[in-house]
Amino acid sequence: MSELAKLTVAAARDALRAGDVTSVDLTEACLGAIETAGALNAFVHKTPEIALEQARAADARIAAGDAPALCGIPMGIKDLFCTKGVPSQAASRILEGFTPEYESTVTSQLFEAGAVMLGKLNMDEFAMGSSNETSCYGNAVNPWRRGNDTTALTPGGSSGGSAAAVAADLCLAATGTDTGGSIRQPAAFAGITGIKPTYGRCSRWGVVAFASSLDQAGPMTKDVRDAAIVLQAMCGHDPKDSTSADLPVPDFEALLTGDIRGKVIGIPREYRMDGMNDEIAALWDEGARMLAEAGAKITDISLPHTKYALPAYYVIAPAEASSNLARYDGVRYGHRAALSRGEGINDMYEKTRAEGFGAEVQRRVMVGTYVLSAGFYDAYYNRARKVRTLIKRDFEEAFAAGVDAILTPATPSAAFGLGEMQEADPVQMYLNDVFTVTVNLAGLPGVSVPAGLDRQGLPLGLQLIGRPWEEGDLLNTAYALERAAGFSQKPAQWW
């Protein structure tokens, strides 16, 4: 039975259409796998009744000959997406008890396509973190371990629950969101595929906001083909999100030919940082060699402002977060602090937010407040926005020079141990996003593809960055890389 949960979306789709399996079978297999995987703490709100109801409806649709690609496919949904009548907390205490009266556009589209929701997935609080350790639900745990060492490792963050659930075959695919690397870093840590599309591809409506100019949703899947299939269903114009692009969504799967002959792949020299992990450096070289062998032309490029991407991000993202998170005031939804006699509305705001937000969220809201405050706005916020313009220009110049995609490592290391970064200052944790954050600042699509194991037996990923709106071409290059790398390892089941 649990073998069914190991299927890819594409294989399950074909089996459903052929009548070899039903959505109820697939869904029950996943629900069974979730029941025995409590140790991973990936699913934090389970919705078996909704799942089985959706599965029965999907089976009826398939029987009637109306079977979109995702019809009957069991998925996990990151807790950041508002799902009607189902707790949607962004892994924060401040949204305890919140059950939305509406459905996010992305999940609506998935459900219209027939997808089945198994439940909500763990994440860093408000998507702020790189290790899933800021969650109010506790840590999600990576199904991968260092050989026989039983140390619990992080699945990465912020979409840590999504990465753990897909890697452990608890669902066929999951949704994630990515503000600075939150899809691509956990995908790399868990040996799966994750794509952040171009800013504006997916509607942000109903997705709890962190940094609105950077946030994008995307799929986390077992392979590149599945990423193409699920992304297709998530994309599209939405009148309820004025930044969502009114552009046709191509058939991404149809573009997966694996033919990348003549494509120009840029290798940005600024990403080869001092003290770079030698295994990551070797994997990167190997990735370039594989793409060259597949017929691509490899060329060195320069993205001179790379070094300033993280500092710019840590001005812009907290600034936007401080504004977005002002809405959590204990009035309209979520947690409200108990007040003592004589305490007024300001006490209510301050106590509610102190009790409801975790340490990292408080820190970022306050940093954002500081950089936007009178006297510092120009020095920090406006300067960071100017640097962002330069970072985007670096990419534009590379693309104008004929580069089709850019190859980089996905992360500076393999998954690290939960708790290992506890003593480090916040900036150390921020460095996890060093290869991914530029992509959000430039609004570009980026995909993380598992490409090998390190000496400890942990997966490592490579990132490909594409031209705006060319996710199809990007996924095709990722497909060629996936085929050449041939990564098919799975974590040994210990949970």
Place this chain on the structure above:
Amino acid sequence: MSIDTKTAARVAKLARIRVEDEALPALAHEFSAILDFIEQLNEVDVDGVEPMVSVTPMQLKRRADVVTDGNIQTQVLSNAPDAREGFFAVPKVME
């Protein structure tokens, strides 16, 4: 840049987050570390560079100026910690 506890307290106040006095030195220290990191931006020559407004050049769409939603008072109030007589209830704000 070094942030003192007085500045940390002022920022906490502006952000409407209660921070106890004994927690302020540690918070000020963390702010200082983050701001030191951010200070690297001062190395960049940004003369004549426009601050980014929108990462993808786009014309925001307009729509007809008509009511498209409403009459959902129950839903609007359904998640309120305290709702009374069709309103959100808060502690007294004026004497």
